[in-house]
Amino acid sequence: MNPSSRIRGLSRGVVVVTIVALGATLLRTAQLKTLPPSKLIPAMGSRTSTSTELAARGRILDRRGRILATSVVGYRLFADPATIWKRGNDKIREGLKSDPQASFSSDPFADAAASLSTVLGKPAADIEGILRIRADDRYVVLDGDLSELELDGVKGLDIDGIGIESKLVREYPQGSVAASVIGKVGFEQKGLSGAELSFNSKLLAKNGKLTFLRDVQRNVLHIDDGNFVPADDGTDVRLSIDxxxxxxxxxxxxxxxxxxxxxxxxxxxxxxxxxxxxxxxxxxxxxxxxxxxxxxxxxxxxxxxxxxxxxxxxxxxxxxxxxxxxxxxxxxxxxxxxxxxxxxxxxxxxxxxxxxxxxxxxxxxxxxxxxxxxxxxxxxxxxxxxxxxxxxxxxxxxxxxxxxxxxxxxxxxxxxxxxxxxxxxxxxxxxxxxxxxxxxxxxxxxxxxxxxxxxxxxxxxxxxxxxxxxxxxxxxxxxxxxxxxxxxxxxxxxxxxxxxxxxxxxxxxxxxxxxxxxxxxxxxxxxxxxxxxxxxxxxxxxxxxxxxxxxxxxxxxxxxxxxxxxxxxxxxxxxxxxxxxxxxxxxxxxxxxQIPSRRAAILSSGQDLPADAKDRVAAALIFTDSAGEDLAAESSPDAPGISGMAVVAKSLPAHPKSRSASATHAPTGTPRSSTAKTSGSKPTGFKASNKQQSH
The missing domain is CATH 3.40.710.10 (DD-peptidase/beta-lactamase superfamily)
Structure with a gap:
């Protein structure tokens, strides 16, 4: 074999070895990214990240399925004051390097507040004050309920240290109708009053969670199937209210x-x-x-x-x-x-x-x-x-x-x-x-x-x-x-x-x-x-x-x-x-x-009248028919000693379990009276009063 052939063979061998080595390296790198050894994962824990999947709280419906309370996606504006200050100063220094004669603001908080003020409609001084007071914090909520217009405006500002996160907002489509019955939720969508509180365990949702590893560039390194918990929406509650x-x-x-x-x-x-x-x-x-x-x-x-x-x-x-x-x-x-x-x-x-x-x-x-x-x-x-x-x-x-x-x-x-x-x-x-x-x-x-x-x-x-x-x-x-x-x-x-x-x-x-x-x-x-x-x-x-x-x-x-x-x-x-x-x-x-009385005649002869007007006419004729009767017969007896409700009573014990009956059928056959009895403590009594009562 001549020297040139030997050199070419050696070169090909080097290339093959190099390719194999590179391939092995790439495969190992891929393995470390996708399936790192379990012993290595704890060492990488400092770069573990968690992503939350929002779960919706159950809806509250009326008896016919109309929505009384529901959860919709909303947006929260937050700030990282430390990042705002650091990145803002970095930009100022970079700007001065490229143009020493240029004029730059020396206050990143004031700059960020001025920009946000134009979008949120809040005084810049108020926003700046929050950033300064919470300067060492890494998470400060600036607005808990961004509108769609405000959301777009904030995205266009591109301020380092300002973030937007999704959240669920409880809405009540019927407004104030049945407000005290429906109730209200508080922090983290937990019931505070009314049906929201009574049925909180049923309505409550459990957010999903995904845990994964990132590298220093924040690229995803590894996702373990066992670290995924799916979101679990709450269950709807149907009220008897119409x-x-x-x-x-x-x-x-x-x-x-x-x-x-x-x-x-x-x-x-x-x-x-x-x-x-x-x-x-x-x-x-x-x-x-x-x-x-x-x-x-x-x-x-x-x-x-x-x-x-x-x-x-x-x-x-x-x-x-x-x-x-x-x-x-x-x-x-x-x-x-x-x-x-x-x-x-x-x-x-x-x-x-x-x-x-x-x-x-x-x-x-x-x-x-x-x-x-x-x-x-x-x-x-x-x-x-x-x-x-x-x-x-x-x-x-x-x-x-x-x-x-x-x-x-x-x-x-x-x-x-x-x-x-x-x-x-x-x-x-x-x-x-x-x-x-x-x-x-x-x-x-x-x-x-x-x-x-x-x-x-x-x-x-x-x-x-x-x-x-x-x-x-x-x-x-x-x-x-x-x-x-x-x-x-x-x-x-x-x-x-x-x-x-x-x-x-x-x-x-x-x-x-x-x-x-x-x-x-x-x-x-x-x-x-x-x-x-x-x-x-x-x-x-x-x-x-x-x-x-x-x-x-x-x-x-x-x-x-x-x-x-x-x-x-x-x-x-x-x-x-x-x-x-x-x-x-x-x-x-x-x-x-079909009432055989003068009221039926009023209805048939006054079809062009509004319902309330017909009722008023009917009432007038009824009173005419009943002239002389005393409508105040429910007035007061002379009842000295009848007491007021000033003493709060202790509760009677609950009634024993009742028998189940159809919701739509009355009992048939011989009427039966309840034989259930109660026992235990009784409520405290009233204190005597010498005031008169009417009833």
């Missing part, structure tokens, strides 16, 4: 609160068949004299943060409590609807222990049905005297769910106020018979009233709809509490309240309603003495419709109305209930009743 019915209720209640210059108002619309809360409204107003009504500091920060008084604040119902006493007295045989009750013809009724009970109008002996229709305090007191303490405590108070939680599932619910058996007296017995010396919440009232609508069964209230695997709403739990025939008798008597008694202003031109009015004096709060204000009231009205197959129950409470504008429940709360029932049933597609 946003349309909620809007109807809010609008009508707000009108009444303004009209009667009241301190506030509450309204609950309830499905007596399923226990669904269809609407729940709580309004408060501010006025110096309303401190007893409006003490809710959180509400001033945000309406969604305020307590929901439909669940938290008991009120003394007055005459709206009488149907429960009337039903029990009828059921246990004290009176039948046609029994004659010896109410006085003139002057107050004197109880066996000397208490004087007054009626606004004296009728003399009347049928037991008339006692409820005319809301006669004397007749109810007579029934209370003939009833045992145990019957009043258990068959009236406990059986209908008063004095214990409804377990609706909303934070802050209270049990109401019930005098303890140890403190129960003859005064208590006759007071409770008239709806005094007892505090109830609006949700307790609509639940109990539903037993008159539902063949004697009382549904478990619910604010969220449980959905089965097939997507269908599960039936509610119902408890049989009273006989179906007595429930119907009570309902019939309450229809008379609207056609003959204290609820005539609430009479509907469309549907057969049944209900009861109530008015009670406002109890004095702690620190203002015992008893009641003499000229301040709580007016309320509760009703259901249609009579034959009730689809809705509505309770309206007007807190502290201006007495010069009206304060009786039938007059100021009754029309609100009527309007909400009329609009709600029409929205639900319930066909109006």
């Amino acid at each position: 946003v349309v019915l909620q809007d109807i209720a809010e609008r009508r209640l707000a009108e009444a609160v303004r009209e009667y210059n009241a301190g506030g108002g509450r309204l609950v619309a309830f499905d007596p068949q399923t226990g669904d809360v269809l609407a729940m409204v709580d309004i408060l107003r501010s006025r110096a004299g309303w401190k007893e009504i409006t003490s809710d500091p959180s509400r001033k920060i945000d309406p969604a943060l305020g307590r929901n008084r439909c669940l938290t604040d008991p009120f003394e119902p007055g005459s709206t409590f009488k149907p429960f006493v009337w039903e029990t007295a009828t059921e246990i045989g004290i009176f039948s609807p046609k029994s004659i009750v010896p109410t006085p013809s003139a002057g107050p009724y004197r109880t066996s222990f000397g208490r004087a009970i007054r009626d606004v109008k004296y009728y003399g002996p009347v049928p037991w049905r008339t006692v409820l229709v005319k809301s006669l305090n004397s007749g109810m007191a007579i029934a209370g005297e003939r009833m045992s303490f145990e019957d009043m405590q258990h068959k009236v108070v406990e059986r209908f769910g008063f004095g214990r939680l409804t377990n609706l599932g909303v934070p802050g619910e209270t049990t109401g106020i019930v005098t303890t058996p140890a403190a129960w007296s003859k005064y208590t017995q006759t007071s409770v018979a008239m709806g005094h010396e007892i505090g109830v919440t609006p949700v307790q009232m609509v639940r109990a009233f539903s037993s008159f609508c539902n063949g004697g069964w009382m549904p478990q209230p619910r604010i969220a709809l449980p959905v089965g695997p097939d997507g269908r709403v599960l039936p509610t739990v119902q408890t049989p509490v009273i006989p179906a025939n007595i429930a119907l008798e009570t309902r019939s008597a309450m229809e008379g309240v609207l056609t003959e008694g204290t609820g005539r202003k609430a009479q509907s031109a469309l549907y057969r309603m049944f209900g009861k009015s109530g008015t009670a004096q406002l109890p004095k709060p702690a620190g203002q003495g015992k008893g009641y204000f003499e000229d301040r009231y709580v007016a309320n009205f509760i009703a259901g419709a249609p009579f034959e197959n009730p689809r809705i129950v509505v309770l309206c409470v007007i807190d502290d109305p201006d007495k010069n504008k009206g304060h009786f429940g039938g007059s100021i709360a009754g029309p609100v209930v009527r309007d909400v029932i009329d609009e709600s049933l029409q929205y639900l597609g319930v066909k109006p009743d």
Whole structure:
């Protein structure tokens, strides 16, 4: 072999060896980047990075699937002051090197603040001040909620040390509608109030996470499959609230609160068949004299943060409590609807222990049905005297769910106020018979009233709809509490309240309603003495419709109305209930009743009139037909010793588990009364007062 051939062979060998060596090096480099040895990874930990994948909090929907709360992508502007200062000074030095004669700013913070000010619309001095105060920090939020326009503007500035990160923002598409029911979220999308808090564990999302390694140039070196945790979105919650019915209720209640210059108002619309809360409204107003009504500091920060008084604040119902006493007295045989009750013809009724009970109008002996229709305090007191303490405590108070939680599932619910058996007296017995010396919440009232609508069964209230695997709403739990025939008798008597008694202003031109009015004096709060204000009231009205197959129950409470504008429940709360029932049933597609009365003629002859105008005409004719009847029959008895609700009660124990029943079927066969009993601690009693009450 000649020397030249040997040289060429050697050269080729060197090339091959070099190529193999380079290939091995490249392969090893690739291996180190993609699959580094486990022993090497800890040594590279200083360059570990984590990427977060945002997970969306579950939506809150109304009963028909309308969105009440949802999460959308938003943007947060943050700064790294140390980087701003360092990179800014670096640029100044580089600029001076290239052009020593040029003029440069010597303050990177001032430069960054001036640029950001033009985009954010904030004073440059404020931004600069934040950067200087937090100069040593590496993460400072400058704006937590960038608009799309601001986002584009910041991107165009290209300032070193300024960053943008995505975040999830909670939005409420219905605005303030049902704000106190829906609630609000706080930091990290966690519930603070309302349904957002009640169902936080279900709504809560878990962000995903990807952990990987970077080199010094911040290139990705390695991704381990085991270091990826996928995002887990929260679960949607479907409420029982119907946003349309909620809007109807809010609008009508707000009108009444303004009209009667009241301190506030509450309204609950309830499905007596399923226990669904269809609407729940709580309004408060501010006025110096309303401190007893409006003490809710959180509400001033945000309406969604305020307590929901439909669940938290008991009120003394007055005459709206009488149907429960009337039903029990009828059921246990004290009176039948046609029994004659010896109410006085003139002057107050004197109880066996000397208490004087007054009626606004004296009728003399009347049928037991008339006692409820005319809301006669004397007749109810007579029934209370003939009833045992145990019957009043258990068959009236406990059986209908008063004095214990409804377990609706909303934070802050209270049990109401019930005098303890140890403190129960003859005064208590006759007071409770008239709806005094007892505090109830609006949700307790609509639940109990539903037993008159539902063949004697009382549904478990619910604010969220449980959905089965097939997507269908599960039936509610119902408890049989009273006989179906007595429930119907009570309902019939309450229809008379609207056609003959204290609820005539609430009479509907469309549907057969049944209900009861109530008015009670406002109890004095702690620190203002015992008893009641003499000229301040709580007016309320509760009703259901249609009579034959009730689809809705509505309770309206007007807190502290201006007495010069009206304060009786039938007059100021009754029309609100009527309007909400009329609009709600029409929205639900319930066909109006064929009422054989002058109201039907009004409707047929006034088709060109607005609905509210037709109602006003109907009401005027009804009053003409009923001239001479006293609408103030619910006014005050002389009841010295009736106590105020100054003592907060301890809660009664929860009711034992109830049997499950279909949400849409009333019980058949022989009516059954609830045999469930409660035991344990009882609420503390009321302290005696010498103030008079009206109801």
